[in-house]
Amino acid sequence: MKRDPIYGMMAEFDTPTALLAAARRTHQAGYTKIDAYSPFPIEGLAEEIGFHNNAVALVVLICGIVGGCTGYLLQYWCDAVTYPLNIGGRPYNSWPAFIVITFELTILFGGISALLGMLALNGLPMPYHPVFNVPRFSSASKDRFFLIVFSSDKQYDPAGVRSFLEALQPRSISEVPS
Amino acid sequence: MNGEYNTTATTPAPVIEPGHTFASVTDKISSIVLTRPASNGWFLGFGIAFLATMMLLYAIGYLFIRGIGIWGVTIPIGWGFAIVNFVWWIGIGHAGTLISAILLLLRQEWRNSINRFAEAMTLFAVACAGLFPLLHVGRPWLAYWLFPYPSTMGVWPQFRSPLMWDVFAVSTYATISLLFWFMGLIPDFGTLRDRATRQWVRVVYGMLAMGWRGSARHWHRYETAYLLLAGLATPLVLSVHTVVSFDFAVGIVPGWHTTIFPPYFVAGAIYSGFAMVLMLAIPIRKIYGLEDFITTRHLQNSAKVMLATGLIVAYGYGIEAFMGWYSGDRFDSFTLWNRVHGPYAPWYLSLLACNIFIPQLLWIRKLRTSPLGLFIVSFVILIGMWLERFIIVVVSLSRDFLNSSWGQYYPTRWDFMTFFGTIGMFLAAMFLFCRLLPMISIFEIRTLLPQAEGKASEAAE
Numbered sequence: 001m002k003r004d005p006i007y008g009m010m011a012e013f014d015t016p017t018a019l020l021a022a023a024r025r026t027h028q029a030g031y032t033k034i035d036a037y038s039p040f041p042i043e044g045l046a047e048e049i050g051f052h053n054n055a056v057a058l059v060v061l062i063c064g065i066v067g068g069c070t071g072y073l074l075q076y077w078c079d080a081v082t083y084p085l086n087i088g089g090r091p092y093n094s095w096p097a098f099i100v101i102t103f104e105l106t107i108l109f110g111g112i113s114a115l116l117g118m119l120a121l122n123g124l125p126m127p128y129h130p131v132f133n134v135p136r137f138s139s140a141s142k143d144r145f146f147l148i149v150f151s152s153d154k155q156y157d158p159a160g161v162r163s164f165l166e167a168l169q170p171r172s173i174s175e176v177p178s
Numbered sequence: 179m180n181g182e183y184n185t186t187a188t189t190p191a192p193v194i195e196p197g198h199t200f201a202s203v204t205d206k207i208s209s210i211v212l213t214r215p216a217s218n219g220w221f222l223g224f225g226i227a228f229l230a231t232m233m234l235l236y237a238i239g240y241l242f243i244r245g246i247g248i249w250g251v252t253i254p255i256g257w258g259f260a261i262v263n264f265v266w267w268i269g270i271g272h273a274g275t276l277i278s279a280i281l282l283l284l285r286q287e288w289r290n291s292i293n294r295f296a297e298a299m300t301l302f303a304v305a306c307a308g309l310f311p312l313l314h315v316g317r318p319w320l321a322y323w324l325f326p327y328p329s330t331m332g333v334w335p336q337f338r339s340p341l342m343w344d345v346f347a348v349s350t351y352a353t354i355s356l357l358f359w360f361m362g363l364i365p366d367f368g369t370l371r372d373r374a375t376r377q378w379v380r381v382v383y384g385m386l387a388m389g390w391r392g393s394a395r396h397w398h399r400y401e402t403a404y405l406l407l408a409g410l411a412t413p414l415v416l417s418v419h420t421v422v423s424f425d426f427a428v429g430i431v432p433g434w435h436t437t438i439f440p441p442y443f444v445a446g447a448i449y450s451g452f453a454m455v456l457m458l459a460i461p462i463r464k465i466y467g468l469e470d471f472i473t474t475r476h477l478q479n480s481a482k483v484m485l486a487t488g489l490i491v492a493y494g495y496g497i498e499a500f501m502g503w504y505s506g507d508r509f510d511s512f513t514l515w516n517r518v519h520g521p522y523a524p525w526y527l528s529l530l531a532c533n534i535f536i537p538q539l540l541w542i543r544k545l546r547t548s549p550l551g552l553f554i555v556s557f558v559i560l561i562g563m564w565l566e567r568f569i570i571v572v573v574s575l576s577r578d579f580l581n582s583s584w585g586q587y588y589p590t591r592w593d594f595m596t597f598f599g600t601i602g603m604f605l606a607a608m609f610l611f612c613r614l615l616p617m618i619s620i621f622e623i624r625t626l627l628p629q630a631e632g633k634a635s636e637a638a639e
Contacts, residue, residue, distance in 0.1 A: 015629065016629075016630060016631070017631075023394075035393050035394060035395065036393070036394040037391060037392045037393055037394070038392050038394065038397070039200060039204075039365075039369070039392060039621060039624055040365075040397075040621045040622070040624040040625045040630060041397040041398075041400065041401050041621075041625070042394070042397070042630075045394040045397070046394045046395060046397065046398035048394075049394055049395075051394065051395050051398060054395075054398055054399045054402055056399050056402040056403045056406065057402055057406060060403075060406045060410075064410075074326060075337040078326055078334035078335060078337060079334070079336065079337050079338070082332075082334060083332065083333060083334040085336055087336060087338050090338060094338050097337065097338040098337060100343040100346070100347065100417070100421055100424075101337060101342070101343060101346045103413075103417060104343075104346040104347055104350045104414075104417070105346070105350070107350055107354060107410045107411075107413070107414045108350040108353060108354065110406070110410050111350075111353070111354040111357055111358075111407055111410050111411070111414075112353070112357065114357075114403040114406045114407045114410070115357045115360070115361050115403065115407065117403065118361075118399045118400055118402070118403035119388065121399050122393075122395070122396045122399055122400070124388045124389050124390065124396075125388035125389055126388070126389035127384075127385075127389055128389075129389055129391060131391055132391070137391075138372040138373075139372075140372075140391065140392050141204075141365070141368045141369040141371075141372045141373075141390075141392060142200060142201055142204045142369065142372065142373070143199065143200030143201040143204065
């Protein structure tokens with residue numbers, strides 16, 4: 001696929017409230033390929049741009065269960081199958097003694113999958129991204145709030161998007177080269 | 179947020195001083211890393227800590243040549259300083275996870291100012307703790323035998339042993355603490371990348387930020403993952419010191435074989451951990467001018483946590499003493515008698531003073547708001563918690579069932595060098611941390627500001 005030279009149109013806002021309102025109106029106007037950027041998580045912002053559920057919890061659940069099973073089966077296989085030792089006459093499969101490590105591996109697998117799953121679903125690490133081409137975007141990690149309409153949106157036409165964003169009274173508008 | 183304080187006449191100190199903006203908190207915290215030159219005091223402090231770290235390496239080097247015979251451990255007291263220090267350090271780490279995970283789930287917003295360096299403290303404390311069992315195995319180069327791996331000998335670990343549980347608990351704890359800390363740092367790495375003026379600094383923080391851009395979709399997944407990690411770390415932190423206490427409680431030595439150990443170890447861990455948090459927070463906020471973010475509210479709350487956990491620890495001592503009498507077991511009651519009248523009695527009495535009596539001063543509001551007073555009480559508590567582990571390990575082992583196997587424990591200079599060396603290593607790591615990473619979570623502080631409230635109702639209009 002040929003790459004579009006323009007990645008999208010970006011508007012800058014001063015407050016989280018303004019960004020929330022702008023995101024809502026943009027989404028209501030029928031733009032679907034949009035995103036918002038903020039220096040801290042804003043409650044409800046993802047919902048305003050039409051993003052409701054994420055798969056992180058499911059990933060962690062699956063990996064946690066896998067971790068727990070791994071923990072138990074590891075101990076069972078070591079102490080009851082391949083290298084059975086008689087310790088004080090206890091059964092080879094002494095499940096009460098296996099609880100701790102089963103638990104620890106559940107946490108370990110779940111915890112690692114929470115971080116890696118979040119990064120993978122977010123497409124990180126990503127050393128290059130077009131939004132960083134906008135010089136003002138460096139404030140997105142400080143005190144400014146940004147809204148972008150991607151050029152891949154089917155309603156996208158540069159003049160129309162610009163005038164629509166201008167109606168939201170942003171601080172500035174810039175076209176994002178890809 | 180402040181409902182619980184409304185019963186008192188005085189208004190509570192704010193979590194963050196008024197008047198700050200997104201830009202001012204960002205600049206204030208990131209400038210410590212990016213622009214503030216290292217002072218002579220920093221070099222002096224780091225230099226001393228670094229020398230102590232070198233002393234640790236010297237002690238370890240000599241240990242590798244001669245073996246653990248250079249330590250005071252011998253039969254019957256085979257655990258000595260190594261296990262005392264291990265339990266002490268790992269306990270200190272617990273406050274970091276409590277602050278970052280449990281207080282997050284409980285929506286205690288004040289934790290946002292202190293979680294970052296408390297988590298760093300956890301990591302460094304766990305690193306110090308991990309050294310001791312590793313060295314104590316005698317042949318550290320074979321420590322990997324503890325892990326289940328397909329060896330040519332066909333031998334596998336024995337998972338019914340609490341020592342194996344400990345290996346898994348502590349290594350999981352270290353891993354999860356590192357992940358939690360790193361995850362909290364990702365958005366702040368993005369901030370440092372965007373603020374840095376020098377190219378190589380930008381590149382380093384940029385690589386660590388991994389292209390974080392603060393997208394709403396990313397934040398959504400980030401918050402889910404952060405909460406889940408907190409939810410996983412919460413039972414983990416309670417389990418770690420429980421498992422450490424199993425090392426003792428599953429054994430049959432008098433003074434170890436009790437069911438009160440797990441809860442009382444966990445409470446003691448948080449007790450000593452908060453003492454360490456205060457001992458670090460008080461100088462840091464003063465030196466780096468962070469009183470706006472680490473306010474007297476934080477000091478007060480930490481003091482209250484210490485008071486509460488200290489009382490749980492006192493209850494634990496009480497139950498130990500009660501069970502020594504009530505069980506009618508000769509060995510248990512002798513253990514109790516021996517603690518008060520035996521050769522280690524001065525240490526036991528100092529322990530009671532440090533952990534039970536002196537901390538009761540924290541009931542005084544004036545002390546809870548006085549940084550110097552809190553610093554001193556925290557120091558006393560840290561000493562007390564070290565003594566507690568010493569009493570548990572050494573006194574019980576020195577007087578077990580047979581008089582013929584009684585003994586005394588004499589730590590050597592190598593024991594002390596290793597112990598003080600780990601304190602040096604811990605402090606050296608903290609000194610570096612203060613200069614290289616934002617020691618307060620910038621993005622979480624931004625969410626504490628009143629203007630961070632995105633008003634969905636207003637936005638609708």
